[in-house]
Amino acid sequence: MDPAALKNSWALVTKAGDEVPLFFYSHLFLSHPEVREMFPVSMAAQRDKLVGALGAVVSNASQLDEVVPFLQQLGRDHRRFGAVADHYSAVGASLLATLQHFLGAAWTPDLAADWAAAYGLVSSVMVQAAEESAEDDAPAWWAGEVLGVDRRTMDVTVVQIHPEQPLDYLPGQSVAMEIPYRPRRWRYYTPANAPRPDGSIELHIGLVPGGQVSGPAVRSLKRGDPVRLGAPVGDSLKLPADTDRDVVMIAGGTGLAPFRAMLEHLDRQAADRPVPRVHLFHGARMPWNLYEHRQLTSLSQRPWFNYTPVVSDDTSYPGQRGQVGAVAAAQGPWADRTALVCGSPAMVRHTVAELTAAGMPAAAIHTESLGTTTSAGSQQ
Secondary structure (H helix, E strand, O other), rough: HHHHHHHHHHHHHHHOOOOHHHHHHHHHHHOOHHHHOOOOOHHHHHHHHHHHHHHHHOOHHHHHHHHHHHHHHHHHHHHOOOOOHHHHHHHHHHHHHHHHHHHHHHHHHHHHHHHHHHHHHHHHOOOOOOHHHHOOOOOOOEEEEEEEOOOOOOOOOEEEEEEEEOOEEEEEEEEEEEEOOOOOOEEEEOOOOOOOOOOOEEEEEOOOOOOOOOHHHHHOOOOOOOOOOOOOOOOOOOOOOOOOEEEEEEEHHHHHHHHHHHHHHHHHHOOOOOOOOEEEEEEEOHHHHHHHHHHHHHOOOOOEEEEEEEEEOOOOOOOOOOOOHHHHOOOOOOOOEEEEEHHHHHHHHHHHHHHHHOOHHHHEEEEOOOOOOOOOOOOO
């Protein structure tokens, strides 16, 4: 298998833009109409996911070991769609047909063999992980019920959900959720609480302009609504194993959610043992979007916790103003801390750039990207 040939050929194919996923899905649904019901009615968002996922795998073809955990999780995660081994063969055939269509004369027997080998490796990892998950009696998805809805601001809704079966997760991990108003459109959200004895979880859902799921999730979810939850995923956005290493948390909008879970976890531990010092920066466009301001201000009475709210778009705001990443970087140095960053993709990129420019080692900065999705909080 020639990784360079895979990467170069994929770069050529992606020049066709939206035509690539359009051809792929047309081929897949025409050749295997039985799989159509596994996908949303509107494929607009799904098309982008295909291109992103394939690109992530192909770009790492020379170091497949580095993406094995991602592929394993992807395989376990696809159980919630009802995917079985035969479906992977159908997808592989449509992928090869798509590549052949767009590469034309460049689609040689050797290149076809390389792509078939690469897809075979990828699909075998995913199928094996899914089968092992099923053998462990892990549910394909968890049925849940909305216990309460708190419309905290015009743009943010806090939702309490109770899964019918225990859903074990670590603070900082995320779960995919399907709501009744958008069937088959799963979106990742991060529990904003440490695990509770009653198993309930709290989700912070932010309105995304043009989002096909965030709108009804923020405005329509109500007590008693049924939801479905996927298995917990993510292992990058977590507290350092070294409890002596202090932490700086930088959140934008509902990217605050994983940090709320971590802070709750630390607050419980602090009663019995020393915990790291934490400085949290929470950024929002306007003051009223600092939707957890009261709770975080109260928590800042703890000796191990500092909280700095940051507002970017209100020039009359009396506190810290500007982009949250720039404000946090300027209040360093943080070279002796672990940085956890969560928010929109643009906010994460900007914050990482600001921290590294301020001298923080890149290895000390942690973000989470769930496959091709953005990090925690809420998505479209």
